[in-house]
Amino acid sequence: MADSFATRAHLDLNGKTYTYYSLPKLAQRFDLAKLPYSMKILLENLLRHEDGVTVLPEHIEAVAKWDPLKEPDTEIAFMPARVVLQDFTGVPCVVDLAAMRDAVTRLGGNPAQINPLIPSELVIDHSVQVDVFGRPDALDLNGKIEFERNKERYSFLRWGQKAFRNFKVVPPNTGIVHQVNLEYLARVVVEREVDGVLQAFPDTVFGTDSHTTMINGIGVLGWGVGGIEAEAAMLGQPSSMLIPQVVGFKLTGRLPEGSTATDLVLTVTQMLRKLGVVGKFVEFFGDGLQHLPLADRATIANMAPEYGATCGIFPIDAEALNYLRLSGRPEAQIALVEAYAKAQGLWHEPGQAEAQYSAVLHLDLGDVKPSLAGPKRPQDRVLLQDVQANARDAIAGLTAKRTPKAAVETMAAEGGAQPQAAHLAARPISKLRIQDQDCELTDGSVVIAAITSCTNTSNPAVMLGAGLLARNAARLGLKAKPWVKTSLAPGSRVVTDYLKKAGVLDDLEKLGFYVVAYGCTTCIGNSGPLPDEVSRAIAENDLVVASVLSGNRNFEGRVHPEVKMNYLASPPLVVAYAIAGTVDIDLSKDPLAHTPDGKPVYLRDIWPSNKEIGDVIAATIGPEMFAKNYADVFKGDTRWNQIESPEGESYKWDASSTYIKNPPYFDGMSMNVGTIDDVHGARVLGLFGDSITTDHISPAGSIKKDSPAGRYLISRGVQPADFNSYGSRRGNDEVMVRGTFANIRIKNLMLGGEEGGNTIYFGKDGSREKLAIYDAAMKYKADGVPLVVIAGKEYGTGSSRDWAAKGTNLLGVKAVIAESFERIHRSNLVGMGVLPLQFLDGQNAQTLGLDGTETYDIVGLADGQSKTATVIARKADGGEVRFEVRVLLLTPKEVEYFRHGGILHYVLRQLAAKKAA
Known part of the structure; x- marks a missing residue:
């Protein structure tokens, strides 16, 4: 590698000599004193990868001279130190790598060329579902069902673990990917031999889950990417990005009594969403950091996708070292982190000079109040x-619009209700008997209370807080309401250990919160079925019921298809709402329940103090817990090790499998590179409003038997009871393309905004037909008609799911025209050869009078060289609407990827060309 600025230096430590690229040496040429921490990480990355081709001296200079107020317009290349995957997004990554081995062979290359070049670790955490709950054997039974459902997928991953170098799998029943990353996988500073030289450099990471940003809490720069971009990084391809703006978030003071890290992160999320930080870095600083434990920092960093930022990073400081020591990292590694951070000027001390930022927000931690988020956005x-x-x-x-019989009778009895009170006066009641009790379910009833997800289950303060609240409640004889599905899904086995040691796991179990799994459950939609009695009660009067979960996502249709209101809350509040059994209550002043002898109990009566929580943390958590639980983290249990898997460099595809299939992306591919052509005669597949998330687009959750995916599985001999979930079948494109845009809550404005994944198919003969989006897309494909999708603001927010882009591509969509895009999804669309186009400011489908009945031409693309294009929408009556759009191919590299048909096609041709040469 080149070293134009002579920054190569050496660090002697632990009996070793490390080569590193010194920022203080570069500071002799440029003023780096006010450069944000995250920009220093980017700068070091460029120094270390300068090669005269992808990284040039002018790229380094551009970051060194970073202007915080400048709109991003300079492209740089970023290469992460490693990749971390979860199984929902990781399985299709490994499927693609297996398919690329076949494809590169056809192009004259060597299958061994397709191999991760950097450490790539996959944590199986998204496949388990809460089928069984509220009983001591829930964990074992859910695990048994998980392995039965996912045997093919797990066999495939075991093949990948053997076939690929630099690829490791953390087996099921271990923990959530982000918590395993924080507690074990993260290096913070990497020690690696490169071309025979021992180097030290900052740990950086790409993850196929958008909440990869949780690792920012310990000073590791990383963010969520699509599986496509992750695969490219695994194959040694740098990621093109624009030098970002960095928003500073100053924290002062300390959290008050009764407020939690969850309340803090919901406050931060709201503030940053209001400011607008999409595509920007967020960096936390200020004297408040010294009062913020590492787990609280990780909680804030985790939710960067919710506040819209690329990352939400904290610096390396004494608290980071404390956490590394607490989590059982070797002393030699801790010493390297400290020495390197100090040598590079990456170390943070209270009271040090502040960096310059593009904008600054300030929050006094003392102002944080108990909060929830919902009912449908974080x-x-x-x-x-x-x-x-x-x-x-x-x-x-x-x-x-609901007028069930019970509501009509109630309103009549009341003499007609006023509009503001109608939903109360007309509230229907469904009677049920559950757990040998007669109960009543109505609007607002909480039917799911889940301590789940990486956001909070990594945080001892809120987890032990929930346990202590449960202890106080149990002592008063309180229980969760019988209609509430309660679950506890710790982020790692360490959590269970400290809950046991603190003596509060029994108390949580007394309230129904038995451990159901070590994985991402309710937050990803793996809530499992509600009890039959509860489902019938909801259906009886179309009740609007609620979930309360300690997760980070509560988008419509995500948590459970029968639950229309979803609130994010701290684990202690999850327990409290399980006891109350409804969200139609003011827990700040109303009793949440009564003791068996009729005395009211208020939330304040059972809420543990900050000191009590802190004392329990100090008395229970130590390095030995982490050392024990991560001693054989890649080994797996008996179930994992008994799974048979094939051998060999190339995967032996099973044509009968409905889980793992060779995808069609590389069919007919040659070494010839294409061009970016104009689009003519396109039809609209879907016309959508604002905030269409990747949860709306990407197949997720349960598969309905009458859906296109359900019909396909039945045709392959799969019974509905064995459908499993879309997430578990992400390795099969036939299932996934049928589930794209099939979310039960998506609203296609071509159908007046009715819910469900349907559209209007316009035949060449002038006919119109309402069809499932997949069925219409296949008819258009047979007709040779290209497709477009039109949407409003924030298109593609949500998880960084590659299938939201892959499915769009396979449906035949050539372009998406939206008012604005979420960063990851826009990148994924480019990576799959779908053109992202943006309406000009102030324009959208409504202002332009577009209703989806038109045919569309997109002209003036100039083989990707034009930054704008003209769209011509032709009406059935012969009228035309012409408007300009921005072409969101943001870098020359993205244009090149697009010409190749996508990033994977680009990589394949590069590798095949090397072999041919």
Whole structure:
């Protein structure tokens, strides 16, 4: 590698000599004193990868002279030190790598060329579902069902573990990917031999889960990418990015009594969403850091996708070292982290000079109040005292058109209800008997209370807080309401150990919170079925029921198809709402329950103090817990090791499999590179409004038997009871393309905004037909008609799911025209050869009078060289609407990828060309 600025230096430590690229040496040429921490990480990355081709001296200079107020317009290349995958997104990555081995062979290359070049670690954590709950054997039974459902997938991953170098798999029943990353996989500073030289450099990471940003809490720069971009990084391809703006978030003070890290992160999310940080880095600083434990920092960093940022990073400081020591990292590694950070000027001390930022927000931690977020977006924070009013407003909106018999009779009895009170006066009641108790379910009833997801289960303060609250409640004889599906899914086995040691796991179990799994459950939609009695009660009067979960995602249709309101909350509040059994309550002043002898119990009566929580943490958590639980982290249990898997460099595809299939992306591929052509005569597959998330687009959750995917599986001999979930079948493109845009809550405005994945198919003979989106797309494909999707603001927010782009491509969509795009999804669309186009400011489908009945031409693309294009929408009556759009191929590299048909095609041709040469 080149070293134009003579920054190569040496660090002697632990009896070793490390080569590193010195930022203080570069500071002799450029003023780096005010450069943000995250920009220093980018700068070091460029220094270390300078090669005269991808990274040039001018790229280094551009970051060294970074202007915080400048709009991003300079492209740089970033190469992460490693990749971390979870199984939902990881399985299709490994499927693609296996397919690329076949394809590169056909192009004259060597299959061994397709191999991760950097450490790539996959954690199986998204496949387990909460089928069994509220009983001591829930963990074992859910694990048994998980292995039965996913045997093919797990066999495939075991093949990959053997076939690929630099690829490791953390087996099921271990923990959530982000927590395993934080507690074990993260290096913070990497020690690696490169071309025979021992180097030290910052740990950086790409992850196929958007919440990869959790690792920012310990000073590791990384973010979520699509599986496509992750695969390219695994294959040694740098990621092109624009030098970002960096928003500084100053924290002062300390959290007050009764407020948690969850309340803090919901406040931060709301503030940053209001500012607008999409595509930007966020960096936390200020004297408040010294009062913020590492787990709290990780909680804030985890939710960067929710506040829209690329990352939400904290610096390396004494607290980071404390956590490394607590989590059992070797002393030699801790010494390297400290020495390197100090040598590079990456070390943070309280009171040090502040960096310059593109904008600065300030929060006094003492102002944070107990909060939830919902009922359908993580940025919609609601103070605890306002949840009841928020829920009632949501119920009123969701029940406006509902007039069940019970509601009509109630309103008649009341002499007609006023509009503002209609949802209360007309509230239907479904009677049920459950757990040998007669119960009543109505609007606002909590039917799921889940301590789940990486956001909070990595945080001892809120987990032990939940346990202590459960202890206080149990002592008063309180229990969760019988209609509430309760679950506890710790982020790692360490959590269970410290809950046991603290003596509160029994108390959680007394309230129904038995450990159900070590994985991402409710937050990803793996809630499992509700009890039959509860499902029938909901259906009886179309009730608007709620979930309360300690997760990070609560988008419509995500948590459970029968649950229309979903609130994010801290683990202690999850327990509290399970006891209350409804969100139609003000827990700040109303009793959440009564003791068996009829005495009211208020939330304040059972809420543990900050000191009590802190004392329990100090008395229970130590390095030995981490050392024990991560001693054989890649080994797996008996179930894992008994799975048979094939051998060999190339995967032996099973044509009968409905889980793993060779995808069609490389069919007919040659060494010839294509061009970016104009689009003519396209039809609209879907016309959508604002905030269409990747949860709306990407197949997720359960598979309905009458859906295109369900019909396909039945045709292959799969019974509905064995459908499993879309996530588990991400390795089969036939299933996934049928589930794209099939979300039960998606609203296609071509159909008046009705819910469900349908559209209008316009035949060449002038006919119109309402069809499932997949069925219409296949008819258009047979007709030779290209497709476009039109949408509003924030298109593609949500998880960084590659299938939201892959499925769009396989449906035949050539372009998506939206008011704005989420960063990861735009990148994924480019990577799959789907053109992202942006309306000009102030324009959208409504202002332009577009209703989806038109045919569309997209002209003036100039083989990707034009930054704008003209769209011509032709009406059935012969009228035309012409408008300009921005072409969001943001870098020359993205244009090159697009010409190749996508990033994987580009990599394949590069590798095949090397072999041929």
